[in-house]
Amino acid sequence: MSFKKVRDAHKTENTEDYLEIIADLLNSKGEARIVDIANHLGIAQATANKTIRRLQYQGYIKKEPYRSIFLTLKGQELASISKKKHIIVLTFLKKLGLDSKTAEADAEGIEHHVSDKTLKKMEKFNKKN
C-alpha cells in the first residue's frame, strides 16, 4: 500500500538531490558545473553527465554543451521545496539531540520520504525545542 509512495519518492529523489546541489552551487559559486556536482555526490563525472541530460529533457535545467547549468522555473521550484524540506528535517534531527554530522547524513536520506503532515509535526517540534 504505502510501498507505491516510497517507490514514487525514489523516482524523484535523485532529481531533487541534483537540483538542490545545483541551486547551492549557483548561490555560492555563481555557476554549477558537472564536475562539482559529481564531486558533491561522490560519483563519476560521466554519471553526472548522463543524469544532467535526463534533467534537461525532463525540463528541470537548461544548458549548452560544455557550458554550465541553469535551473528552469520548474527546476527552481523543485529545488526550493527540497531545500525547505531538507532544512526542516535537518533541524529536527539536531533538536532531537543528534550531532551535525549524523543529522546531515540522515536528513539526506529521510527528507525524500517525509509527508507534508510529518513535516508539519517536525516544524512544530522545532519551534517548541
Place this chain on the structure above:
Amino acid sequence: MSFKKVRDAHKTENTEDYLEIIADLLNSKGEARIVDIANHLGIAQATANKTIRRLQYQGYIKKEPYRSIFLTLKGQELASISKKKHIIVLTFLKKLGLDSKTAEADAEGIEHHVSDKTLKKMEKFNKKN
C-alpha cells in the same frame, strides 16, 4: 559525502522490504507465496518473481520452483533487524502526533535511512512520551 550512504541504503532497501513481508507472511499465514508478496507491494507477480530469484542467489531465502518461500538464517537476521527498525520509527512518528496511516506510510520510507544513533534517539523519545 552522505550521498553514498543513501545510495547504499537504497541497495538493501528493497531486500529489507521483501524480507519483512516474507517474515510477516510466515508468521500470519504459515507460508509466503509470491502472489501475496506482489499484492503487498502492489507490483506485478513477474516482478516479485524476479526479485525473489535475486534474494535466493544472494542467500536470503530458499525455495523450490512453484513452492513457497523460506528465510535462511541470513534472511531471518535481516528481517528481524528491519522489523525492529520499522517498529521504532513507526512508534516514533505516532508519538510525534501523526495518525496511524501517515505514520505507517512515512515509516516505510524512513526506516531504511535512519542511522543507529538516530534510532537510539527515537527510542529515547518513545519512552519519554
Place this chain on the structure above:
DNA sequence: TAAAAAGTATAGCTATGGCTACATTATAAT
C-alpha cells in the same frame, strides 16, 4: 478425473543510475 482457475516462471522490453575507457572541447600555462 478432466477441465478451469490460480499461481509461478520465463522472455523481452523500458528506465534508471552506477562504472570505465576514450573522444572532444575549453581553458590555462608556457
Place this chain on the structure above:
DNA sequence: ATTATAATGTAGCCATAGCTATACTTTTTA
C-alpha cells in the same frame, strides 16, 4: 600561439526494478 590540462561528452558495459505477454505447473472444482 601552441601545448598541456581540465572539463565535458559519448559509448558501452552491469545491475536493479518495473512492465506485459506467454508458457508451464499446481490446485481447485465441477
